[in-house]
Amino acid sequence: xxxxxxxxxxxxxxxxxxxxxxxxxxxxxxxxxxxxxxxxxxxxxxxxxxxxxxxxxxxxxxxxxxxxxxxxxxxxxxxxxxxxxxxxxxxxxxxxxxxxxxxxxxxxxxxxxxxxxxxxxxxxxxxxxxxxxxxxxxxxxxxxxxxxxxxxxxxxxxxxxxxxxxxxxxxxxxxxxxxxxxxxxxxxxxxxxxxxxxxxxxxxxxxxxxxxxxxxxxxxxxxxxxxxxxxxxxxxxxxxxxxxxxxxxxxxxxxxxxxxxxxxxxxxxxxxxxxxxxxxxxxxxxxxxxxxxxxxxxxxxxxxxxxxxxxxxxxxxxxxxxxxxxxxxxxxxxxxxxxxxxxxxxxxxxxxxxxxxxxxxxxxxxxxxxxxxxxxxxxxxxxxxxxxxxxxx
Numbered sequence: 001x002x003x004x005x006x007x008x009x010x011x012x013x014x015x016x017x018x019x020x021x022x023x024x025x026x027x028x029x030x031x032x033x034x035x036x037x038x039x040x041x042x043x044x045x046x047x048x049x050x051x052x053x054x055x056x057x058x059x060x061x062x063x064x065x066x067x068x069x070x071x072x073x074x075x076x077x078x079x080x081x082x083x084x085x086x087x088x089x090x091x092x093x094x095x096x097x098x099x100x101x102x103x104x105x106x107x108x109x110x111x112x113x114x115x116x117x118x119x120x121x122x123x124x125x126x127x128x129x130x131x132x133x134x135x136x137x138x139x140x141x142x143x144x145x146x147x148x149x150x151x152x153x154x155x156x157x158x159x160x161x162x163x164x165x166x167x168x169x170x171x172x173x174x175x176x177x178x179x180x181x182x183x184x185x186x187x188x189x190x191x192x193x194x195x196x197x198x199x200x201x202x203x204x205x206x207x208x209x210x211x212x213x214x215x216x217x218x219x220x221x222x223x224x225x226x227x228x229x230x231x232x233x234x235x236x237x238x239x240x241x242x243x244x245x246x247x248x249x250x251x252x253x254x255x256x257x258x259x260x261x262x263x264x265x266x267x268x269x270x271x272x273x274x275x276x277x278x279x280x281x282x283x284x285x286x287x288x289x290x291x292x293x294x295x296x297x298x299x300x301x302x303x304x305x306x307x308x309x310x311x312x313x314x315x316x317x318x319x320x321x322x323x324x325x326x327x328x329x330x331x332x333x334x335x336x337x338x339x340x341x342x343x344x345x346x347x348x349x350x351x352x353x354x355x356x357x358x359x360x361x362x363x364x365x366x367x368x369x370x371x372x373x374x375x376x377x378x379x380x381x382x383x384x385x386x387x388x389x390x391x392x393x
Contacts, residue, residue, distance in 0.1 A: 080137055081167045081168055081169045081259060082167065083100070083103060083115035083118070083137075083139075083167055084096075084098055084116070084168070085098040085101070086098040087251065096120055100114045100115040100116035101114070101115050101165070101166045101168065102114060102115070102165065102166045103115050103118075103139070103165045103166075104164040104165050104166070105127075105163060105164070105165070106161060106162035106164065107130055107161035107162065108130065111130075115165075118133075118134040120134070121133070121134040124142065124144075124146045126144075130161075131146065133146045133148070135156060136156075138156070138160065139165075140156055140159070140160055141158055141159045141161060142158060168254075169256050169259050169261075172244070172252075172254045172256045173244075173256060176243050176244055176247065176256070177240075179243065180236075180240065180243065183202065183203075183206060183239075186199065186200070186201060186202070186203040187199050187203035187206050187207065209238075210235060213234055213235055214227070214231060217373075217376055217380045218230065218231055218234055218380055221377070221383070221384035222383055222384040223384065223387070223388070226387050230273070230277075230380070230383055233273060234376050234379065234380055237270075237372075237375060237379060238372050238373070238375075239372075241257060241372040241375055241376075242368060244257045245257055245323065245364075245367070245368030245371060248323065248368075249330075249364055249365065249368070255323070255327055257319055257320070257323045257371070258320060258323040258324040258327055259320070260320050263315070263316045263319045263320040264316045266315070266316075266319070266375070267313070267316040268312060270312055270315060270378075270379040270382060270383075273379070273383055274308075274311075274385075274386045275308070275386070277383055277386050278386040278387070279387055279388075279389070281388070281389055282386045286308065287301050287304070287305075288301070289301075311378075311382055314378075318374065319371055319374075322367065322371055323371065326360075326367055330357055330360050330361060330364065333357040333360055
């Protein structure tokens, strides 16, 4: 009996001890769970506060953007090519007023849609399971979230589809080309009916310019016996550049001749016209200049080849740089209205900006003609040097 009683007391002590340990473990687990939840809640609140502070700081940075920075961004946007025409932007609502242009992409098939689907870069466009994003004026392929990856130099490394879109520059070129056809159809019809007939209407204003290109550029530089062959090209280049320059001064936002790709294309055409029109004397004066000692010929040949390549390069850079500088200065003078509004008042800043920009726009009309004249004059000069027959004696 004594042994049984001791055994029962021992069993009771063990059960009591186990229950105490289990109760302590359960309470500790609850306390640990409560502590974990409080810690997670604290971390979530910290992250939310951090994100909110970051967004507020970003919004403050956007709000604190200076007027000069906004104007610089607007000028940069005007000079660059785009997938839509934007005439006016409302900063308060973030809306842009203009019209979209067709986007044509080749990527596992042909995808054609309007640029308005991008909403000026705020939305992704999904076509046939492929996602596209408009980012800094370029179209990139992305994932469903629109992520953009960057290389070591900080440039986007996303794959780009083959882009055949009708951008602002392309649309401007097509519009200007159609306008030239309309302008010259009447003049061509007049000449077709008789060489001595007088043109009528707007064609009468074009005839003095045509005669000017013929008498002041083509004939003096190419010669009376060979100039007719190159008149179509010279007239096309002159009037295309002149009209594009004039349209660039309108609110339409044209800046075609301020694009290096367009001026490069025009310069390449002049280069090919020159080289394919070159006669025997032209190539002889480049590779084996007559009347020069043989050692000097070997030294001069690379220089002459380099000179033939530099000529179109100078045409490209001259037209691009002058038009780009002109547009930038006009926008800079217009920006006086906004920058000096506090110092001069609305009326004073508007008056000064209007006077200076109007004066420069009138000057830009002269520059528009001058740049078309210089490009055409130099083109005729280069072509004339290629077709000229030299008297070796």
